[in-house]
Structures are given as structure tokens and as C-alpha cells.
Amino acid sequence: MIYLELFLSFLQIGAFSFGGGYAAMPLIQDQIVTKHGWLDMAEFTDLITISQMTPGPIAINSATFVGIKIAGVTGALVATIGSILPSCIIVTLLARLYLRYRNLELLQRVLTTLRPAVVAMIASAGISILITAFWGSDGIISLPDTDLIMVGIFIICFLLLRRTKLSPIAVMVLGGVLKLLSAMLFGVGQISI
Amino acid sequence: MPTDIDLYERKMKMENRKNVLIQIFISTLYLSAFTFGGGYVIVTLMKKKFVDEYHWIEDEEMLDLIAIAQSSPGAIAVNGAIVVGYKLAGMIGALVAIVATIIPPFVIISLISVFYEAFKESFLISQLLMGMQAGVGAVIASVVCDMGAEVLHARKISSDIIMAATFIATCVFGVSVIYVILVCIGIGVIEALAFGRREER
Numbered sequence A: 001m002i003y004l005e006l007f008l009s010f011l012q013i014g015a016f017s018f019g020g021g022y023a024a025m026p027l028i029q030d031q032i033v034t035k036h037g038w039l040d041m042a043e044f045t046d047l048i049t050i051s052q053m054t055p056g057p058i059a060i061n062s063a064t065f066v067g068i069k070i071a072g073v074t075g076a077l078v079a080t081i082g083s084i085l086p087s088c089i090i091v092t093l094l095a096r097l098y099l100r101y102r103n104l105e106l107l108q109r110v111l112t113t114l115r116p117a118v119v120a121m122i123a124s125a126g127i128s129i130l131i132t133a134f135w136g137s138d139g140i141i142s143l144p145d146t147d148l149i150m151v152g153i154f155i156i157c158f159l160l161l162r163r164t165k166l167s168p169i170a171v172m173v174l175g176g177v178l179k180l181l182s183a184m185l186f187g188v189g190q191i192s193i
Numbered sequence B: 001m002p003t004d005i006d007l008y009e010r011k012m013k014m015e016n017r018k019n020v021l022i023q024i025f026i027s028t029l030y031l032s033a034f035t036f037g038g039g040y041v042i043v044t045l046m047k048k049k050f051v052d053e054y055h056w057i058e059d060e061e062m063l064d065l066i067a068i069a070q071s072s073p074g075a076i077a078v079n080g081a082i083v084v085g086y087k088l089a090g091m092i093g094a095l096v097a098i099v100a101t102i103i104p105p106f107v108i109i110s111l112i113s114v115f116y117e118a119f120k121e122s123f124l125i126s127q128l129l130m131g132m133q134a135g136v137g138a139v140i141a142s143v144v145c146d147m148g149a150e151v152l153h154a155r156k157i158s159s160d161i162i163m164a165a166t167f168i169a170t171c172v173f174g175v176s177v178i179y180v181i182l183v184c185i186g187i188g189v190i191e192a193l194a195f196g197r198r199e200e201r
Helices: A002-016 A021-035 A041-053 A058-101 A105-136 A147-164 A168-186 B003-034 B039-053 B059-071 B076-119 B123-153 B157-172 B177-200
Strands: none
Touching: A002 A021, A002 A041, A002 A058, A021 A041, A021 A105, A021 B123, A021 B177, A041 A105, A041 A168, A041 B059, A041 B076, A041 B123, A058 A105, A058 B059, A058 B076, A058 B177, A105 A147, A105 B059, A105 B076, A105 B123, A147 B123, A168 B076, A168 B123, B003 B076, B039 B059, B039 B076, B059 B076, B123 B157, B123 B177, B157 B177
């Protein structure tokens, strides 16, 4: 049953994404793209892009987006509830324990251990997004097929992010505009080696 | 027998509680709708609102509540809403805060996904989205640089090993991230118990 599958998938995303922000991204990719194939890698990347440009956590945005695509508004509701249910239980429990004992040490130690793993998982997810951007959704890497315009846009965006104080949203929009301009000038076909 | 004064007091209490709930709802709805840039930003704004502006929560307590929100699994914005709502008005408060936090992204993304399906095929939108894929790749690369540097600067060899091993496992061998997280939680608990004992001595 699709509602149950959506619910369970997003329940896992909610239960295992530690560290906020991008930490949910590798889990969402794992469940949505790899396990269930509800989105392909290009759609997943679009989803991450849309999430970046709108308010709201990535997990909630994904639950709504995937839920609607797969099973309409009910699907979106089911997925959203799934993604927040673990938080509701765990956070209220911890808050209750904290308000009684005022001690969070074990939790924070475990979080410190998770931190480097979360960074590495975000890096992995980032790499699959770049593979999609440079070589297309099927993920087959071959040097002659590299889309040089996309590589160029990536380098420009990366340098702007590192060297200037431009906001990520502005940089992403600029990336989109650059691609649009190049498509208007050189046509849609990719320019490769 | 309840006197008139008792009844009045009870009525005032209920009024007060209703006001607190309404205030929680409006504040979290507003924060959720207008905060770009993720959960870390939202909890800071929550602190500003509930500690500095309303004085409903004490400064130090709020810092610990934020720590709970950040160290629990799930979205930090949702977790932050839960701790604040729970602290101010118990379970009902938490529920009100969650609903208010979810409404804005739910509505916005619902609308966008309708347009997304319709406009994906258009030349303009498809090219923009494609270029933004390279852009979002750059944003993630930049975030990873900052986070990775932070881990390396801590000069803790076990952290470096965990980071390298996780990267190889997920990127090269395609190991499911859930297993990696479970293993790391295990290591963390063992480490915490070992460290705890050492400090006791």
C-alpha cells in the first residue's frame, strides 16, 4: 500500500537524520531515489534546489513534494506526518527528561561522534548531485560526455560562494540564468570535449 | 463549592493559556514562513522572540532546549518548535507549534509541485533548473568544505577516520546511510561510557 510505504520511508528519514540542515539529504536520496525510485536523480536535485529557495526544512519539503507526486495531497500529509513523528516522540521525551534532570551529556557525546559521518554522507550526496549535473540523470561517467558548460557554472558558483558574501539563493539563481543564456546562445545540446 | 473568585481565577487562567497558545501559533507560523537558511537560523530567531522579546523562557534554559532540538533526529525547525511549545504549554503547546511550523512549507511546496509538473517541459524552466543543479552542487560543496574543515581542525584522529570511512562506504560502496548512522551511534555510546568512566577517576 502506497500510503504505508510513504509513511514508513519518511519515518526512517525523520528518525535517522541527525544534525539538521543538509543531514537529511543523504537519507532522502537513499529512500526516495535508491530504494523506491519515486524520483530520479534529476528530479531529486530539482527538489533540493527548490528546498533551498523556499522556507522550511528539507525533510518536510521532500515529504510534501514526493507525497503529492506519488499519492496526491493525502500522500503528502501521510509522508509529512511520518517525517515528524520520530521528532515528536524523541524530542518531547528528551525535553521532559531534561526539565527533570538537566543533563544532556551522553546525547551530546553521541552527536559529536555522528558529526564527521554526517559530513561525509552530505559529501557523498553532493557528489551524486554533481554527477547528475555534469553527466545527466543516468549517472554514467565518461570524460568525452562531460557537459563543460555545467562544469563552468559549477566553478563560477563555487568561487562566488567562497570568495564573496552572496547568498546561496542568489548564487543558485545566477547558475540557472547562466545556463539559460548559454542555451539561448549555443543551443540546448551540451558542449563537451 | 467554588466561589465567584475561584471561577474568575480559573477563567483568567484559561484565557491566559489560550493567549499563550495563540501567541505560540502565530510566532512559529511567522518564523517558519519567512525564515530561509535552515533550522539553525530558525532556533536563533525563536530565542530572540521567546527569550528576549516575551521573556517567557530563561536564557540558559533556552540554550539547553536548543541543544535538545539540535541533537535529536529530525528537522531542527520542527524540533525547536516542539521544545518551545512543550516548555510553554505542555503537549498541546508542542502540537500547536508543530502544526504552525509545518503549514507554510506544506502549502508552498504543494503549489510549487503542481507548477513543477506543468512547467518542467518548458524550455525556460528546464534550462533554469538545470543551471541551478550546478549551483546547488556548488552550495553543497561549499557547505562540505566548511563542515569538513571544522572536523579536521578538531584534531581528533577518530573523527577523521570516521569521516573517511563513511565517505568510502557511502560514495564508493553505496552502503545505506542508515547502517552508517547506527554504527556511529554505537561507537558514540561506547565512547561516551568509556570517557565518562575516565573522568570519574
